[in-house]
Amino acid sequence: MLIADSSQERDAAVRSPPPSSAPKERPRLKLQPRSKPLEAGQVSGSNAIFGGAKPVDTAARERQIEEKLQMKKQLSGSEKENR
Numbered sequence: 001m002l003i004a005d006s007s008q009e010r011d012a013a014v015r016s017p018p019p020s021s022a023p024k025e026r027p028r029l030k031l032q033p034r035s036k037p038l039e040a041g042q043v044s045g046s047n048a049i050f051g052g053a054k055p056v057d058t059a060a061r062e063r064q065i066e067e068k069l070q071m072k073k074q075l076s077g078s079e080k081e082n083r
Helices: 002-015 045-050 058-082
Strands: none
Touching: none
């Protein structure tokens, strides 16, 4: 089979590097020296991603809403009794 032989030779030529070239090595990484650990009193910079925003107390807000709803129910119930 002439066609199969030529395709196999072509595939082998594509897969293997030329014999004259030596394998290349990756250049060494140039790393910065290790950073010093943070002092106990210092705050990490991760809080900066929130821009100084404060956490929301959702439980307190839910309680406020429930109290308002109860007040409205009580007011509407007392208005019905007065009629």
